[in-house]
Amino acid sequence: MKNKEHVVILGAGPAGLATGHELSVSGVKVTVFDRNNFVGGLCNTNVYKGYKFDLGGHRWFSKNEDLNNWFRRLMGDEVVWVERISRIYYDGGYYTYPISILNVIKNAGIFTIMYAGVTYLLSALQYSIFNRPIKNMKDAYVAQFGTKLYDMFFRRYSEKVWGLPCEKLSSDWVSQRSAGLSIWTVIQESLLKTKSDNESLIEEFMYPRDGYVRIPQRMAEDICVNSESNSVLLESTVTGIKYRGPNDFEVTYSDKEGNKTAVNASTVVSTIPLGILPRIMEPACDQKVIDAAKGLTFRALITVNVILKKDRVSIDTWLYVQDEDILFGRLHEPKNWSPAMVPDQSTTSLVLECFCTKDDHIWSMTDEEVGQRCVEDLEQKLKFIDRSEVIDFSCVRTLQAYPVYDLEYGEKIATIHEYLAGFEGLHIVGRGGTHRYNNADHSIEMGLLLGRKILGYDVDYMGVNTEPEYHEIKSSTDPKRDSYKLEEECN
Numbered sequence: 221m222k223n224k225e226h227v228v229i230l231g232a233g234p235a236g237l238a239t240g241h242e243l244s245v246s247g248v249k250v251t252v253f254d255r256n257n258f259v260g261g262l263c264n265t266n267v268y269k270g271y272k273f274d275l276g277g278h279r280w281f282s283k284n285e286d287l288n289n290w291f292r293r294l295m296g297d298e299v300v301w302v303e304r305i306s307r308i309y310y311d312g313g314y315y316t317y318p319i320s321i322l323n324v325i326k327n328a329g330i331f332t333i334m335y336a337g338v339t340y341l342l343s344a345l346q347y348s349i350f351n352r353p354i355k356n357m358k359d360a361y362v363a364q365f366g367t368k369l370y371d372m373f374f375r376r377y378s379e380k381v382w383g384l385p386c387e388k389l390s391s392d393w394v395s396q397r398s399a400g401l402s403i404w405t406v407i408q409e410s411l412l413k414t415k416s417d418n419e420s421l422i423e424e425f426m427y428p429r430d431g432y433v434r435i436p437q438r439m440a441e442d443i444c445v446n447s448e449s450n451s452v453l454l455e456s457t458v459t460g461i462k463y464r465g466p467n468d469f470e471v472t473y474s475d476k477e478g479n480k481t482a483v484n485a486s487t488v489v490s491t492i493p494l495g496i497l498p499r500i501m502e503p504a505c506d507q508k509v510i511d512a513a514k515g516l517t518f519r520a521l522i523t524v525n526v527i528l529k530k531d532r533v534s535i536d537t538w539l540y541v542q543d544e545d546i547l548f549g550r551l552h553e554p555k556n557w558s559p560a561m562v563p564d565q566s567t568t569s570l571v572l573e574c575f576c577t578k579d580d581h582i583w584s585m586t587d588e589e590v591g592q593r594c595v596e597d598l599e600q601k602l603k604f605i606d607r608s609e610v611i612d613f614s615c616v617r618t619l620q621a622y623p624v625y626d627l628e629y630g631e632k633i634a635t636i637h638e639y640l641a642g643f644e645g646l647h648i649v650g651r652g653g654t655h656r657y658n659n660a661d662h663s664i665e666m667g668l669l670l671g672r673k674i675l676g677y678d679v680d681y682m683g684v685n686t687e688p689e690y691h692e693i694k695s696s697t698d699p700k701r702d703s704y705k706l707e708e709e710c711n
């Protein structure tokens with residue numbers, strides 16, 4: 221690619237900024253547009269009364285050591301290590317996560333674990349010996365853990381996150397998230413406490429001291445420093461992409477006053493939802509592509525950020541809350557991740573995640589109603605706080621938080637991909653951009669690799685986050701990819 225060419229990137233989340241970062245290091249002119257008034261997308265950290273709140277707890281974790289090294293170079297002395305303690309709240313008891321058999325016995329009793337063992341053996345017989353097909357998320361969990369553990373630890377939480385019965389969700393999510401986690405790993409970890417040399421359940425993770433948004437902010441800073449002609453334009457919503465021929469585009473964006481401007485681009489990188497992109501292309505996409513795009517749905521999120529007059533609420537990095545009668549599904553205490561998240565160490569804060577769908581009964585509640593209900597649940601059900609300890613709370617609403625894997629999502633994506641491949645020079649990347657349940661590290665890895673691809677390297681950026689693997693196991697085997705720049709090259 222020649223330097224005079226211009227790459228326009230739609231979205232200043234981790235994926236778009238990582239693509240821009242990789243290209244700008246090599247002297248390619250980039251312009252990044254985002255509709256928000258901040259960079260970071262879902263990795264934003266909201267500041268309220270001096271307290272910093274991530275949009276749900278975000279940890280940095282990758283099995284790719286090259287990517288971890290890149291992350292350390294990017295963040296320098298801002299990285300802190302966080303000890304991970306995660307628990308599941310289930311029917312009034314607290315269970316460690318990842319699941320430990322000893323802990324289940326302690327909480328639920330020996331008969332429950334024996335029953336779980338029997339249902340596991342039955343499932344193993346059905347799925348492994350008699351090859352019963354795995355058709356949906358429920359089948360995938362039951363095949364791995366049996367019906368009892370599925371019901372205790374996966375069904376209720378999954379249905380809370382996705383708002384659909386597990387039978388109506390694709391098994392892909394399970395294979396992307398927990399393939400490789402066998403019941404034998406759990407037993408080995410909890411009973412024998414032996415850890416093989418190259419595998420262990422993660423007990424620590426890296427985190428940016430002042431909140432997760434520092435990662436996208438650092439990338440944006442570098443992009444602008446790399447060349448004066450690069451820019452990251454906020455409050456700029458992309459409304460149209462005209463394809464004039466191979467590597468010849470006109471991208472139209474609208475500023476906050478509604479004024480429209482068009483820019484030329486030789487390459488367009490889209491991280492905006494795959495369900496939206498085909499609808500803003502010109503010439504217009506075929507109706508079957510538009511229909512497929514309209515069928516890709518998202519779950520939304522309301523995060524309730526609570527400031528408290530007490531020095532600590534919990535020991536957890538995360539607490540997963542299964543019970544349906546509690547409005548939020550997960551909580552974290554930012555101070556347990558980094559003390560810099562609160563301005564006064566005699567106080568603390570909590571972030572409560574309420575999963576919902578635009579216009580459903582949760583989304584339709586006012587911020588005051590959502591906040592009050594969450595405070596009530598914290599006080600009366602979890603017994604974590606006394607209402608008098610609440611200094612204040614605020615709510616943040618996020619659409620397009622979780623790409624839904626319904627049973628037909630794969631076909632819809634294939635239809636859209638096939639069609640978009642006809643626009644030479646248009647690339648899709650990222651979580652909403654590919655409708656793939658990426659973590660931030662996946663989106664960054666995809667973005668960096670896409671940057672390399674645009675620079676002319678032969679890399680498979682779409683292969684990221686497609687290997688079935690269990691994300692809780694860290695492998696110390698050699699890195700799988702080697703396409704990230706060495707430190708000397710970056711300088």
Ligand SMILES: Cc1cc2nc3c(=O)[nH]c(=O)nc-3n(C[C@H](O)[C@H](O)[C@H](O)COP(=O)(O)OP(=O)(O)OC[C@H]3O[C@@H](n4cnc5c(N)ncnc54)[C@H](O)[C@@H]3O)c2cc1C
Pocket residue numbers: 230231232233234235236253254255256259260261262263275276277278279280281456457458459491492493521573621622649650651652653658659660661662663
């Ligand atoms: C509650 C929660 C907890 C999470 N926890 C973790 C975690 O612990 N670890 C982890 O690694 N990941 C975590 N994630 C996932 C992480 O947030 C995402 O993987 C990551 O933000 C995806 O980056 P992205 O750039 O692909 O997409 P996004 O962050 O969604 O960025 C896309 C950007 O495109 C912009 N955009 C959309 N449409 C337009 C338009 N028309 N014009 C201009 N701009 C547009 C959006 O404003 C947005 O900024 C979590 C996510 C959530 C919701």
